[in-house]
Amino acid sequence: MARIVMKFGGTSMAGMERIRKVAARVKHEVERGNEVAVVVSAMAGETDRLVGFCKEASPLYDEAEYDVVVAAGEQVTSGLLAMTLKAIGVDARSWLGWQLPIRTSETHSKARIEEIETSALLAAMASGQVAVIPGFQGQMADGRVSTLGRGGSDTSAVAVAAAIKADRCDIYTDVDGVYTTDPRIVSRARKLDMVTYEEMLELASVGSKVLQTRSVALAMKENVRVQVLSSFEEPGDDPEPGTMIVSEQEIEESDMERQLITGIAHDKNEAKIVLTKVPDRPGIVAAIFGPLADASINVDMIIQNVGHSGIVTDVTFTVPRADVARSVDILETEKEKIGFESIITDVEVAKISVVGVGMRSHAGVAATMFKTLADRGINIEAISTSEIKVSVIIDEDETELAVRVLHSAYGLDAEQPVA
């Protein structure tokens, strides 16, 4: 017997026909003798509908009431799944955020889970009852409803799994696992059996949006074994294994033939900004990036070029595309203080990253990347590296080409193309 958390997203909960399939899938796990808690999202489109009402009420809507409104979406699906389970003979009940409760921080619309009260939940599960828990919602110390921010249901599922010490947290999604790269670009992309939390974090942060970054970070912190798998298989079958997200240690123990590189990610949501002829003096970095941070603009890569004259330098960095205009406005206001000559922006760039825990112990990963891209005439505009990742900025038009040649160069191509 295992204790399992199953999480189903909005696409899986969109309408009663799909909810019935989810119920059948849950029943299958129960019949295998497992204790099961299910975390559900709102029906696809429902949260957008509710957020739309709030925005219509006022662009500066009250966030405490926003939480009351949008939490209703998951309340509905948790009730519907529980009643569907009962209708097919599986004992079940819904546990709303305030009923457990799931205690959160005091920040409406982007609360963090602090503690989940599990005594009633565990007793119910031990008696064979499936617990159905709405994702995304919780309760603050003052008794009011809170929500975790968009995509928070993955985080709810991992938090529940940590709280009840689940053997596994299965996240059912519209993909059947984590791939070495986007299969829409590389038909010979391979599904990974296992990936480490750290790799998943890097992959998530560079555009492989299988899981919310926050939920992966929480899983790593709490050491929750997370499995990503497909919600589209027929519920009667034993599901095809997805991708397990686990600790590096667990991978080392189980996976002898591990690749050097785990995956290639790409991200077209960034833009490049260059400040030319910035005086090379102490405090200049703070003068540039302080005001951007104050405006909550998330600066990713930063490269300080060597100045041509020895006393001035170009500073290149990337920001989300949506924030380019705002970033330029802020920097123009600070122009005198910073003392740069001009601002050059380029939104037609892409970030390509190779990710892998293996590169820690192997030299030459970055060199292979640079040589592979150079051989195909792809110009590298910026480089940044972390312990398990090398990222480069290139021209957006060359994204797919770069991903394909790198996927081959690191030996990731499968023998057969993806069906």
Added chain:
Amino acid sequence: MARIVMKFGGTSMAGMERIRKVAARVKHEVERGNEVAVVVSAMAGETDRLVGFCKEASPLYDEAEYDVVVAAGEQVTSGLLAMTLKAIGVDARSWLGWQLPIRTSETHSKARIEEIETSALLAAMASGQVAVIPGFQGQMADGRVSTLGRGGSDTSAVAVAAAIKADRCDIYTDVDGVYTTDPRIVSRARKLDMVTYEEMLELASVGSKVLQTRSVALAMKENVRVQVLSSFEEPGDDPEPGTMIVSEQEIEESDMERQLITGIAHDKNEAKIVLTKVPDRPGIVAAIFGPLADASINVDMIIQNVGHSGIVTDVTFTVPRADVARSVDILETEKEKIGFESIITDVEVAKISVVGVGMRSHAGVAATMFKTLADRGINIEAISTSEIKVSVIIDEDETELAVRVLHSAYGLDAEQPVA
């Protein structure tokens, strides 16, 4: 300063444009120096949508989970109204059923309100904050969500008004008050300034569905002054007074020129059933109506005709049209036990009622009714009377004619037709 409960139905809450009008109306009451609690329904159509999901989940859905699902509709509108009020500068917050809490009986999907905890609510209202309360929902002793049954929001409003000892409970509807009869039938119908609880109960139970019968009964028991008024006026104006529903004593004190008859109601939702040649022996009534009551069939009028031979008799009664087939089935099963000869059903009948507290002290009300109908050749198929009501069953085709001639006969016609 007065303490007021305002209740808005689903039509008034259908979409942000209408919710903004409701907010403006609430603001107007606040600016007049009143303490205000608002009880809201779900958006028109939303409860049907949610109930539809439940029925799709299973015809025999779990009622505890049904309550979780359908309570979401009012949760959404209470959050939206509270944030809309804040956006126009009126301090407000939503109080969900479990947050007050509104304690109910242990019967999911048709709970009764037992107690409303008011200390936090009254403190908030005293500080000038408008309390927005979702109608229809409450919490059971075991902490689970309950709902009051369809149309329960009127009952929620009256219960809140009773609990906080409100000076008035204003129910905003799509009509501007209670009329002497249906203005679609009689253009000279008059809006009543006042009506007693008892009269309103009789009018509601015979087809004038302005308010849920349950909410009127609760208002009578708790002596809550209820006003029915239109939600369609512009919020800036002082609203046109609607109809006050009050105690008989209050009417006697204020309304010198009270009519003998308050209104004429009609109801096409009943059907007539006649059992012929029923043996006239003790216990026969129980033999007929016991099985129908066991099947929750609501028998309204019962007339036992004098038997022709002295030992057998015809029994005539009315049931809701929707229950005719089921009633006949049940009676056929009991045929030997009861010993009747045949069952005659007639669904093309209407019930016409004249209602008025005044008839208590005046003879001749029923006689006027019978003569008026006879003069126009309308045949009376059955009669029943209560202290403040006389009802007759007639051919459905003559409904409008009967209502018009009675409205004139009792002097209820207004000088000018309704606009």
